[in-house]
Amino acid sequence: MSTAITLKEMVKKPDLLASGHRLCAGCAEPIIARLVLKASRGAIIATTATGCLEVATTIFPYSAWRIPWIHTAFENAAATASGIEAAWRAMRRKGRGPLARYETLDIVAFAGDGGTYDIGLQALSGALERGHDFTYVLLDNEAYMNTGIQRSGGTPYCAWTTTSPAGTVIPGKREWKKPIDEIVIAHEIPYTATVSPAYPLDLMQKARAAFETEGPAFIHAISPCCRGWRFPPNKTIEVARLAVETCFFPLYECRVEDGRPIYKLSPPSLAIAKRPERKKPVEDYLKIQGRFRHLFRPERRGDLIERIQRWVDRRWEMLLEKAGL
């Protein structure tokens, strides 16, 4: 079903998100957005929730978007996309206006973790339940970055943020990362996938699969943020790769067929499933990020690192089980 996507072909496609935007050097968000847009089949309309991507790619009268694009608010990317999709359906039915021309139209909503796990969860759930034909891309940098690194439901356990500071008594965020993919998959939408910008081909292939899906598709992208995660801007891809190599953020797809979720590990994670000795300790991932510094200094908090490792292991095992491995 999916048209093959090759790197060779994709590099020839123009970037639909132009350079010259004001996202931080080393930010993963524009990398992910560009790769997603490259995978578009043709006609495309995007909406973006309030957040770093929106704020830093537009400032009147400038815009980095070469495609029709709209920002309305923070918590409603999925609802805004619903409206665009409904308009397209109606226009096609009536044969009215420019949108009536398109047999296929890639409607994509970009939103951050704050705009997805927290304030936007209701709108997302509603849009998924109604079955709109659109692709939702979660840019998960694990905190409210645009407002200055506050914790969200997507912030991992123990991570320092400005509202979950690592103090002398409390070592950063006290809650675990919300299992957003399970929540989304429980809506029985046809396609869900996790992606990392360290694996661009995998990312584009999944974005294409999402666009080709009839009905809602959800792409969960890990989006390292050098500002908020406290690592140098040249380490973005390394961090994005370690998230996968430690199984902190495994890569997989889930298609719901006949009402049953069919999980499939993607090559980088499948390789680890086949050769478990390749799975790196989560410490490798934690120690290169300043937001976890308090786990290592002034003294090593082996108890907390161990707790995080157990969380990673448990979730990885659960995923393997679901994938029948």
Add this chain to the structure above:
Amino acid sequence: MSSQRLLGLNGDEAAAYAIKQVNPDVVAAYPITPQTIIVERFSEYVADGLVDTEFVAVESEHSAMSCCIGAAAAGARAFTATAANGLALMWEMLYIAASLRLPIVMAVANRALSAPINIHNDHSDSMGARDSGWIQIYCENSQEVYDACIEAWRIGEHLDVQLPVMVCLDGFTLSHTMENVLTLSDEAVRDFIGERPYIKVQGHLGEAEFRLDPEKPLTMGPLDLYDFYFEHKMHQVEAMRRALKAIPEIDEEYREVSGRSYRLLHPYMMEDAEVALIGLGSTMGTVRHVVDRLRKRGVKAGMVKMRVFRPFPTEELQELLKDVEVVGVLDKAMSFGAPGGPLYEELRAVFYDADERPLIVDYVYGLGGRDTPPNLIEEAYEGLLEVKRRGEAVEKVRFLGVRW
């Protein structure tokens, strides 16, 4: 004038029937008393194939407005309906719809805001939205609801205007009360509203119509700080000013089709009125009845119904009320801690610089649906006559029909 059919419709049904005839591209709505009949009826029209609208049964009013914004930005005609808490939940998106200059139409079945929770009529919901940049039309009866739900599209979409329009109908008093409504044929409605026009803007690839079109990409809703935001707000100021001109023009066209014409203001017995009440919505029917009663007793009473509250028809009001000795304002909403109700404050502001101006007093009434029978309105007129006798208003803000 085209031929018309008389139907028995309550206010909600009148709205739903008009919207059926308009056949918009997208309707996104969420149930809330006393608006629910509108969505229910419209869903039936969809289920019976009487419209080819895409009906989106959203999970909240916030999403209803967001969905309408997405749809209207994509070029669609979009409609929704709500009331009270639903309108409050939309708040953020009301401003965004207006600021993005999207001519969405929304029916608001006016209802008191919580707490305490109350399903009955007052204007606290839409009055709170008066600064959001929406045009607001207040209806007196189901006929006006029907007509406004048709005219609203032309008003909002007028190229000089490009603003969303709120059609306000009093909860229960109108929404649930069956009345005779003269309806146009589907063709007449369709001819009248025509196709949605779009303004031209500069896009990345040159001139483009203001809608999301893959061939002519536009960026909508960008970050806009101190260097341009203010100018964009001036466009909204200007659009409202232009709406004051556009509304009577469209009205005139509508009169040719329907024989019914609604101006910005509906004066009654104002030629020689010495005391007058001004207000919005269905109560004004009662007021008219009381004016007749008072006139029979030789009292020079008059009234002004404000049909359009946003844009505020300042000059027309000055002209109409300048020779009246005492004007009483009927406010079905209170702005807590303010000098008075919203209509009262604005009316006073309008007359501050005038050489000839009436004494103005406020009557806050009907909160939470408190009944406002003719004798209460008469009491208000007696208050105005008392002020006239004294030549001054000692107590400027009064609360009508409350045990206090």
